[in-house]
Amino acid sequence: MKISNETKIGILTVVGITILILGYSYLKGNDVFSGSKKFYAIYQNVDGLTLSKPVLVNGFPIGHVSKMQLQIASGYTVVELKIDPKYDIPSNTLARLESTDLLGSKAIVFELGNSREFAEDQDTLRADIQGSLAESLQPVQRKAEDLIARMDSTLSSVNKILNPEFRKNVDRSFVSIANSLQTLEGTTKKIDHLVGSQTGHIDRIMANSEALTSNLRASTVRLNTTTANFERISADVANSNLSGTLASANKAMSDLQSTVNRINSGQGSLGMLLNDDQMYKNLNAASANLNNLFIDLKAHPKRYVSFSVFGRKGD
Numbered sequence: 001m002k003i004s005n006e007t008k009i010g011i012l013t014v015v016g017i018t019i020l021i022l023g024y025s026y027l028k029g030n031d032v033f034s035g036s037k038k039f040y041a042i043y044q045n046v047d048g049l050t051l052s053k054p055v056l057v058n059g060f061p062i063g064h065v066s067k068m069q070l071q072i073a074s075g076y077t078v079v080e081l082k083i084d085p086k087y088d089i090p091s092n093t094l095a096r097l098e099s100t101d102l103l104g105s106k107a108i109v110f111e112l113g114n115s116r117e118f119a120e121d122q123d124t125l126r127a128d129i130q131g132s133l134a135e136s137l138q139p140v141q142r143k144a145e146d147l148i149a150r151m152d153s154t155l156s157s158v159n160k161i162l163n164p165e166f167r168k169n170v171d172r173s174f175v176s177i178a179n180s181l182q183t184l185e186g187t188t189k190k191i192d193h194l195v196g197s198q199t200g201h202i203d204r205i206m207a208n209s210e211a212l213t214s215n216l217r218a219s220t221v222r223l224n225t226t227t228a229n230f231e232r233i234s235a236d237v238a239n240s241n242l243s244g245t246l247a248s249a250n251k252a253m254s255d256l257q258s259t260v261n262r263i264n265s266g267q268g269s270l271g272m273l274l275n276d277d278q279m280y281k282n283l284n285a286a287s288a289n290l291n292n293l294f295i296d297l298k299a300h301p302k303r304y305v306s307f308s309v310f311g312r313k314g315d
Contacts, residue, residue: 036085037121038080038081039123040122040123040124040125042124045129049065049079049107050065051065052065053065053105055109055110056107057087057109067079089119090112090116091113091118092113092126093110093113093119096108096127096129097129
């Protein structure tokens with residue numbers, strides 16, 4: 001059977017129109033050849049979200065946005081989502097509208113819930129909106145701008161500091177520091193030499209210090225003993241009848257004063273001896289006579305004593 005050219009052209013036209021319609025429907029998010037589960041999510045703002053945007057779970061596409069309809073009365077937008085029927089979606093799944101790039105493109109990201117019950121076809125899921133990446137980066141941008149401003153101010157200060165005059169001052173400072181370090185090194189060497197030459201003397205000083213410490217320790221022991229003895233003496237004095245002793249001493253002094261008064265008044269032998277001139281003269285004369293007697297005794301001993309070394313005659 002021979003097909004005419006007109007028939008061929010007609011068939012090709014119909015096929016082309018069919019492909020065009022199917023492609024347009026697919027681009028609008030309509031699944032032409034297979035059935036899909038439909039879910040709904042209601043958002044207050046769908047800026048950046050368009051038809052055919054993907055529905056993702058952990059970055060993997062499981063469906064797409066098939067329809068969006070604005071509710072004039074409430075101002076909310078109802079978004080229809082077509083999901084591959086082989087995926088079961090828990091009933092408490094959250095459909096979050098998120099940005100996918102810095103240009104503000106959006107997608108629906110499912111945060112699968114932990115419910116054991118699955119959402120049915122035509123169910124409405126919980127919805128949430130996450131800020132765009134540009135909005136989330138605004139604090140970072142502000143911090144970066146502040147950091148850049150501070151860096152600019154710091155660089156300006158560094159440029160002011162690193163002028164030729166300042167560099168000269170810094171060079172002079174480093175030279176002064178180097179000279180100081182050399183002087184310090186020389187001083188250190190001198191100190192080392194001095195310490196090395198005086199090591200014996202230092203050792204003797206340390207030995208003397210140790211001996212002095214030992215003597216001080218021994219003196220401390222003796223001092224402690226003396227202190228203990230003094231404490232015992234103080235205790236004995238405190239425990240003795242000091243008031244009675246003082247009373248006896250006072251009585252003795254009173255008696256002595258009375259005796260002295262009697263002597264001064266010429267009472268008694270001693271008082272008469274001290275106050276009677278005649279007795280003094282008699283004693284003085286008796287002493288003179290006794291003295292003359294001793295002189296005569298020395299001059300003429302035979303007058304007073306007669307003795308023989310060999311005994312008397314006739315014995």
